[in-house]
Amino acid sequence: MDLVNGVPRSPYESMQGIVFLPRAIDKVRAEIAGALGDYISRTFFSGMLLEFLGIEPQDFVDAVAARESDEEVWAWVKARMRPRSATEIMAFNHEMMTRTPDDDAARERFWQFMADIGQSHRTDVSRQFDRLDLDEGRDVPLGGRQ
Helix, strand or coil, X not given: CCCCCCCCCCCCCEECCEECHHHHHHHHHHHHHCCCCCCCCCCCHHHHHHHHXXXXXXXXXXXXXXXXXXXXXXXXXXXXXXXXXXXXXXXXHHHHHCCCCCCHHHHHHHHHHHHHXXXXXXXXXXXXXXXXXXXXXXXXXXXXXX
8 A cells, every 4th residue: 555645545434334444454554565655554543443443553553464455354353353332333433424623723723734735615524534535635525424
């Protein structure tokens, strides 16, 4: 995976019903390849995902490094993740997908980033996942994703 010249999968993409997992795999594959670029692979959303799963970041990196396919990574994750009900997974997904800046400083950083990527006109967008998709050239509907 080369994130110097490309982008990871959308944060909205899911694997076995868990959002952000495909993107986390992409970022780790890029880190392993030395092609992470400006991305960060083990903190913030990736960190939230791994905490929810109950998996240590280095263990996840080692697992991705040792497995060629998403299916193999999923089998490893499934065998090691903290047991989660469908309700818990839905709540986690909702929290991740609807996350917005939570204080004045974070809102200022959000809007500065939107300006930096030429999207300051998109005052209808407030979710972090939508901001990531816009930055990576994916379409975001008017009002953001619902």
